[in-house]
Amino acid sequence: MHNATKYGVLLAVLAMFAIPSAGMTQPATGKVSVDLRGGVAIPAGNMDTYTAIGGGAGASALWNWNPNWGFRVDFDWMRLNKSEDDFGVLLSPPQNLMFLGGSFEVNFNAPKYQTMHFTFMLNVGAGAMKMTVDDTYAVSPANTFDHTYPAFQGGAKIGYQVAPWINIFVNGTAYFILMDAADTSPAFGNDFNNGWVIPVTAGVRLSFLEW
Secondary structure: OOHHHHHHHHHHHHHHHHHHHHOOOOOOOOOEEEEEEEEEEEEEOHHHHHOEEEEEEEEEEEEEEEOOEEEEEEEEEEEEEOEEOOOOOEEEOOEEEEEEEEEEEEEEOOOOOOOOOEEEEEEEEEEEEEEEEOOOOOOOHHHHOEEEEEEEEEEEEEEEEEEOOEEEEEEEEEEEEEOOHHHHHHHHOOOOOEEEEEEEEEEEEEEEOOO
16 A cells, blocks of 8 residues: 555544544533433334324433533333224223433534534433333223333434523434233233334433533
């Protein structure tokens, strides 16, 4: 390989690692942050057959070990509405879902030349999803459904930096739940073993201990 080519490859690699710091303004989060959010919860996949769109709320505590990377603990509560077939037969009473887990977050801050203080963040993680039904709603085989399963999450967040310590955002997260067919078959009459729930929320991030 020619020397010029070697130096070109080296400079390209160095530039790639330099972008997250050299091309950023002040970070959109401090060393410690708290998120509060609420919105709609959308079932998908097998969950869409047995539940309907509902609502939810959540909170996160985030620790950043540098301005662009962090680890956060997430809690989300969601309530999915009842589902009926075409003849009005109840497939499932309303369901309550509670997620507790952790995720890694990458924070893409605005470039120096950008005058609008928009922010963009991605996260990926895993945890436990507790799923129960509202057994006071109606008599149904699903009234016995009360289980906790592993769940994986991935999400994206677009925000606006109102002040150095306040960021308002819109967030979308997809939860993939690994269920047990031995549980779903007697409750819902179908032995599915996974499902999706996608909460779309708006919220606020409060940051402390600025970089």
